[in-house]
Amino acid sequence: MSRGRYLLVGVSAIALAGGAGALYVAPLMADPAGIKDCGNVLPPLPAPSGHAPTSVAEPQWAQRGGTVNDASCLSRTAVKGVVRPTSEAEVAQALAYARATGLPVSAAGVKHSMGGQAFRAGGVVLDMRGMDAITLDRDARTVTVGAGTTWHAIQQAIHPDFAVKAMQSTDIFSVGGSISVNAHGMDHQAGAVMGSLRNIRLMLADGRVVTVSRTENPDLFRHVVGGYGLFGVILSATLDVVPNAIYRSERALIDYRAFPATFERIAADPSVGLAYVHLSTAPGSLLTEALVYQYRQFPEDQALTRAPLGEVPSTKVRRLTVNLAKKNDLFKTMKWWSEKHLEHRLEACTITRATAQGSGEACLVARNDPMHDSVAYLFNKLPGETDILHEYFVPRDRIVPFIDGMRDILRDQKANLVNASIRAVGHEDNALSYAPAPAFSVVLYLNQPTDDAGTAAMRRLTSALIDLTLAEGGRFFLPYQLHYSPEQLVRSYPEIGAFFAAKRQWDPDGLFSNSWYARYAPLAGKQPAATRPSITSGAPAA
Template sequence: MSRRRYLLVGVSALALTAGAGALYVAPLAADPTGPKDCADVLPHLPGIASSTASATVAEPRWSQRGGTVNDASCLSRTAVAGVVRPRSEADVATALAYARAHHLPVSAAGVKHSMGGQAFRAGGVVLDMRGMQTIRLDENARTVTVGSGATWHAIQLAVHPRFAVKAMQSTDIFSVGGSISVNAHGMDHQAGAVMGSLRSLRVMLADGRIVTASRDENADLFRHIVGGYGLFAVILSAVLDVVPNDIYRSERQLIDYRAFPDTFARIAADPSVGLSYVHLSTAPKTLLQEALVYEYRRFPEDQTLLRQPLGEVASTKVRRLTVNLAKKNDLFKSLKWWSEKNIEHRIETCTVTRAQAQGAGEACLVARNDPMHDSVAYLFNDLPGETDILHEYFVPRDRIVPFIDGMRDIFRSQDANVVNASIRAVGIEDNALSYAPAPAFSVVLYLNQPTTAEGTARMRRLTSDLIDLTSKQSGRFFLPYQLHYSPAQLERAYPEIGAFFAAKRAWDPDGLFSNTWYARYAPAFAKHPAATRPSITSGAPAA
């Protein structure tokens, strides 16, 4: 989410606070004291029996021995053998050797914003890759080489003001390794997902060998690692394209949702539009009917234009209060949408300035890095008994209007607590488990739920109904989120899932790499014909 999405100060804050009445609003604006840890709703998996290894196997340096881990849903509390935070390739090799010797599964984790146990497995070893965060910019090659634990936030700071990342998620909190593992996409409808900006990957296989994977070298492995949920190798580092940090003029328009396909056709035909996304109304009376279309159009370079240093998002408490009040009832949802329509564009932060004084009425200018440089601190809180859940659905572009109509019916019939709904465009993605085998619109939902058994049951029903709606429109759903779907729903959306799991067994025959998602669904496809593992080029043992 970009900083514009909750840029509410002054009048909007006063209006929302006045409407709060007797509500105790201080906790709604308060900074969180740490990650939430609510419950464990993940499927119970068979236990893992650790074996006694030879004394010659080195013990990794544990950052946590035993205990539990969780993810951003706060609903995935899982007991693990421990957490290792490697700072070098040798540390990764030591951890893998230890896990092989003790027959323990290994999962690589970043900031753990997947919400269904994709970053860990019960009883397993978790590699906290955030210790591997080196960043090296090559201005001549227009690439940046980064450790898999580096965040997009840090990368933007390293390449700004001259360069910007080509493709990243729409906010900057995620790690590069995590984004590659789900093949994340963002605001650039021309650049596509992260896969399109990847020059190459340096990875460690289950047997400890380090290889390079790209479109030209170990290409089959590359297609399985990108969007492969950490099941084929540990991503050590990546070489990414960077692009000029263009200056954009920000624009927006309010439209009826039925006009969106024609509106996007205009955007797609205009090469000057570098970034775009859409917000749908979450106000009850206009639910998913009004749409705000945001565009960032390239502005001619001018020697008097100055790109300001990247700053952190301000007014975090006000934004957090706005979001949390919107979860409370329909009045606050309506006020939040009214504020986005009528106030945000009047107080937008313009980060590109002129060396001389600007004239009245000049366009609001930003650098490419600015809209995505948002760590969304205002979305995190310590509120008890509730949590926020992400969904994402990919719908053929000619089916977006009936999909939105069906989604609205589901939301209203189930009284879903929708905090945010947005649309972005994705092109064809050619990885092995692709969410976009054809051009699609991505519908991203941010939903609130109680952390009770009843709240989880209602979210399971909502998720299942939305997946069925997506399938009816020949679409697919994103897999990094909660595991509220059946193997049959998974196969209907991804007919290639059996071949994907078979390829995983070929690349990792001993099953070293695993996570809760794989353990939940792979057994249903175990009878799929075994895949033949391609030969590896340039493999080398870890240093």
Template sequence: MRRKKLLIGASVIALAAAGVAVALAPLAAEPEREKDCGDVLPPLPGEAARPAKPEPAWAQKGGSVNDASCLSRTPVAGIVSPHSEKEVADTLAYARAAGLTVSPAGVRHSMGGHAFRRGGIMLDMRHMNRIELNPESSTVTVGGGATWHDIQKAIHPRFAVKAMQSTDIFTVGGSISVNAHGMDHQAGALMGSIRSLRVMLADGRALTVSPEENADLFHLIVGGYGLFGVILSAELQVVPNDIYESGRELVAMKDLPARLAKIIADPNVGLMYTHLSTAPGSLLDEALIYTYRHTNEAGMTRAPLGEVGSVKMRRLTVNLAKKGPVFQSLKWWSEKNLEHRFETCTVTRAQAMHDAEACLVSRNDPMHDSVPYLRNHLKNDTDILHEYFIPRDRLIPFVNGLREIVRGQDANLLNASVRVVGKEDNFLTYAPQPAYSVVLYFNQRTDADGNPRMQRLTSALIDLAKAQGGRFFLPYQLHYTPEQLEASYPQIRGFFAEKRKWDPAGMFRNTWYERYAPALG
């Protein structure tokens, strides 16, 4: 009898274990295809295209496109994927004759239809990805469709990117169109590392623009969301691929501004970023500061750039955190206590390292992350980015308000980080003064209730940022009103007026422009 009970017990345990494995499998599964959650973008009046010859070489004729939100399914005239400047010019000529609009696009990680428009041509620039390193001038000339991932591989191990986004999946043209920033607080946003751009205007003219040449247009194209021209190529500054000693420290949120101020003033810190707790018990009350300090490079060897490992385990951790407070707490506990023990040290000394020695990495390593673990196979589920630029002396009041809103609206906050942003002087600047960037990563259901809840959350956070003298980033969902846009960006009417001056026929358009230009133009 006892043996029989043991056998039954063992069978029950085995079945339970199998059930857990089955339940967890979708959380770690690879996505089967690009996720499509429908279309929540505002409707636009349709345009009947007039026939024109010759037609471009369509990569896709008709059909629909979407973006990283998976919520922006939009019917288009088609997709053209040019391989040369001539093919771009031919596509624009066809669009002018056919009365179609054109939207330059990269990997489409903007989340509000910024890379396409209903009934228009989406110009997929990813085949214009030539990369040419110029060691003598410490520059790299790249096509607008080149990704930071490929640029890093092309210039490693001698050189590193000066300024780029914190992950490497984006195209150069897309990053320039939003004036992206990243981990290097000394380099500033991408605008500061651009030597020159080659762009094509709506009439088919190709121009060189830079801080010195055609400077007015340069300041409009950087952070101009593809509305002034097609970015054909860019000449960017590169820097030595320095070796850093990685470090991390846990601080209370109340002490974070003072600690960050000291790190910013330290010239030996080359890269930095901060993660805030998303665990319910310490929500936004704790911060982990990650730093990369210059170190002596004598006798050291840089390893080839590797790809991110443990993808399924990372995906499982992120997706479990969507399931409730226990897993959210476990995720933060793991980051505080476990993750650093598995850090990959990519730089080796000529002599053997001792166990107590710090982990060394090259500059390229922390930014060489294509975040494959954020892609998933989950149904009725998407993840949404927000970003807010807060004056440095108002960070604590903003975070206190953020905590209250997240708890009050029961928002599913998966990740929160802080980065350092300097003053940016492009036309549609998000940082008219030095600021901290607060980046938020929310999980959203795609059912009938999910989008209205995200809209309420977004509106509340935009108002909070404005009350603290800050601004919100524009590449994300279109959940803000024209009045909120103008309150945060008082230069928006001038921006739209410049758009009409440089593109009087309105060839370059996207869903974002169609949503706000009629109200504010």
């Protein structure tokens, strides 16, 4: 989401509000009071039986008992407790305790998966954010990071010389979480996170630590990437980094039907390093107009200097803009109008020159800049509502009919769509791949009431959009709310049975679990587990 657009619409809103209207505006701008907790819409699950520990000491609890939730605020779950390890030895201790007590273990980062993928009722949660070391190898052009490290911290550590090769489009997420869902972002050439992974250091259910990569334990590597934490605890990862190239920011307004041809031109141009599309959410042009953003590599110049990475300013005004767009179609229209006509005039150009830059020169940014956004403006303290992500992967030749069908569904169900974007993904070869062939990813940012009616409406919308995706030969992304049926899961991911069977091979005692696995494995995973595969270089934890 663009920075300039929010600023302009927000200022306009403040000017329009005035007087008594300020009482309405103030809550829409307010900082969140804490982590939102709106209840629990997860399907009911049986609690783990567990048993009393023998001689194994309890881990150091960061939270004993209580509940946890995720970014949806709708997944409140009672747990045994939360452990926040800072070393491999502390991870091993927590696993030993869980094995001795018969409790499931889930690894968590910032918990932006929205269907309980980071915890299990009655289980032990490993909050991996204490594992956040960063080591840059300039000669190898790699960075080795702890699983709990955020992309924000990595960017700060490697800027201004290097940039991340593949990451999510915002920087708030943890590396372990991004690996566990095989996240992708703005770089259509680099692909998803899997493509830039040199290796992963993983702790297995029995406490052994192994390295997995394309050449070392490759089958386990394919299951860990996009494996939702079910095959082991990611301890650290080594990732490729690339030069922090200078880009010229470009944009074009097109009819959505022209997008496939437009992307073909982008894909054929190696100078375009980053690209994405925003679709109109204004009622009068819903999903018919599209703004194509691309960042084209600019020739290096001794007079060009990369500015330090700064935080996104004007958080309250941007938050106001987002929240007004949820409340009123007029502000949806204003937001889209300003993005089309005024946003580029307010864009932050972060590359400076030794001499003054002329007014007619291009806006230049470093590669790190477009992705250096922790989206603080998306968090609020508004009661009775929450924001939900959907993501659908559609064959590239079916994107236009998919958008047509999606528009009909959104209008028919009166969905409150706040943002819609398109990015390109290539073939992903992990075991549970959302892209078995090159596809376009359609990301929807939706607002819903948190009452029963709002949840029921979101369930209907999710089911309808999944059915549309399946009809067009696509797949839906799994890290979001669990409103889909086991039948829809199997139709979208026919390999799901083999995936669950492999999980039981690597973790025969079922130590690693989460709400998603506990919900769907008994219903969608019918294939029996075989003999546990062999691994290389297994060693006990340090």
